[in-house]
Amino acid sequence: MRHRLPLILGLVGGALFACQGAALAQQSSAAALTVTVEKPAERQWPETVPASGWLKPWHEAISAAEVNGLRITDVLVDVGSVVTKGQPLARLADDAVRADLRKEEASLATAKAELAKAETNAERARKMKGTGVLSDEKIIEYLSTEQTAIAGVESAEAFVDGQRIKLSQTTIVAVDDGLITSRSAQLGAVVASGTELFRLVRQQRVEWQAEVSARYRPFIKEGLAATIHGPGGQQIKGTVRLVAPTVSADTGRALVYISLPAEAHPPIGLYATGQVELGTEAALTVPETALSVRDGLNYLFTVDGDKRATRVRVETGRRNDGEVEILSGLNRLAKVVATGGAFLSDGALVRVEGKAR
Numbered sequence: 001m002r003h004r005l006p007l008i009l010g011l012v013g014g015a016l017f018a019c020q021g022a023a024l025a026q027q028s029s030a031a032a033l034t035v036t037v038e039k040p041a042e043r044q045w046p047e048t049v050p051a052s053g054w055l056k057p058w059h060e061a062i063s064a065a066e067v068n069g070l071r072i073t074d075v076l077v078d079v080g081s082v083v084t085k086g087q088p089l090a091r092l093a094d095d096a097v098r099a100d101l102r103k104e105e106a107s108l109a110t111a112k113a114e115l116a117k118a119e120t121n122a123e124r125a126r127k128m129k130g131t132g133v134l135s136d137e138k139i140i141e142y143l144s145t146e147q148t149a150i151a152g153v154e155s156a157e158a159f160v161d162g163q164r165i166k167l168s169q170t171t172i173v174a175v176d177d178g179l180i181t182s183r184s185a186q187l188g189a190v191v192a193s194g195t196e197l198f199r200l201v202r203q204q205r206v207e208w209q210a211e212v213s214a215r216y217r218p219f220i221k222e223g224l225a226a227t228i229h230g231p232g233g234q235q236i237k238g239t240v241r242l243v244a245p246t247v248s249a250d251t252g253r254a255l256v257y258i259s260l261p262a263e264a265h266p267p268i269g270l271y272a273t274g275q276v277e278l279g280t281e282a283a284l285t286v287p288e289t290a291l292s293v294r295d296g297l298n299y300l301f302t303v304d305g306d307k308r309a310t311r312v313r314v315e316t317g318r319r320n321d322g323e324v325e326i327l328s329g330l331n332r333l334a335k336v337v338a339t340g341g342a343f344l345s346d347g348a349l350v351r352v353e354g355k356a357r
């Protein structure tokens with residue numbers, strides 16, 4: 001019996017030690033955080049230049065009154081109307097102009113009658129020249145009268161043409177295809193010559209006048225693609241039309257004119273942000289959810305073969321579609337904690353959910 005007691009005590013101690021080890025292992029396994037891991041991805045991302053600026057008309061055109069002191073009798077379009085070149089926009093009272101036209105047409109008829117009489121006398125004088133029937137002075141007088149009558153007819157025709165032009169100017173027309181953005185014409189108003197009545201965006205073309213940092217100006221060329229982040233998350237694609245030849249001395253920024261498609265119809269006057277695309281470059285990317293920011297520095301967690309998390313400091317670059325570019329600090333073959341890294345510490349034990357993609 002005495003010999004069995006040490007053996008029994010040894011067996012009991014071993015069992016207790018085994019149970020304690022199993023409990024510790026279970027506790028350690030329970031303490032491990034569950035994470036998902038991904039391998040860094042190779043992407044071809046565009047190299048972009050950030051830009052911001054106003055949406056403005058490509059060109060504006062003004063339809064103004066060309067005659068003085070006439071009353072507006074009809075307003076045919078309003079703000080937002082799409083018009084074509086030559087389309088009537090408003091009409092002015094033309095009664096007085098038509099009366100003046102009839103007067104000038106009557107003067108023209110009189111001048112033509114006087115010319116006919118002068119031509120008859122001049123033809124008779126030419127036939128009698130050298131016969132002695134008419135004196136040389138009288139012949140010269142008839143010939144001069146003919147020339148004066150010809151000039152009188154030409155002058156009367158010019159006055160008639162002028163009045164016809166003035167009559168045509170009583171109809172205000174669109175000077176180009178476009179979208180009416182301003183209307184100052186009011187029914188019954190008496191307008192002076194040169195008064196602006198309508199303003200339109202030519203051909204409905206709107207452009208983005210974007211400012212970029214001066215250091216990027218040498219790299220931006222005509223024809224490059226650009227993207228605007230419009231209201232409501234809308235993205236509008238455009239093309240660089242012109243790069244301003246100067247840089248603002250106040251802001252140190254250069255102006256880039258970016259043409260937008262007519263069918264986009266972006267709102268004029270909107271301040272928008274976006275980027276100009278210089279080209280594409282390779283990027284090593286990870287999900288944005290993998291980043292942890294601590295003390296203003298960016299970190300990732302990687303997982304080794306022992307299921308231990310290692311904190312790695314990285315430098316970040318471009319961001320696109322939920323991913324971020326890693327410029328330095330990350331091994332391309334590493335397994336990066338994509339989600340669940342916010343609660344990790346360096347060296348923590350983790351449980352990997354699924355397989356690394």
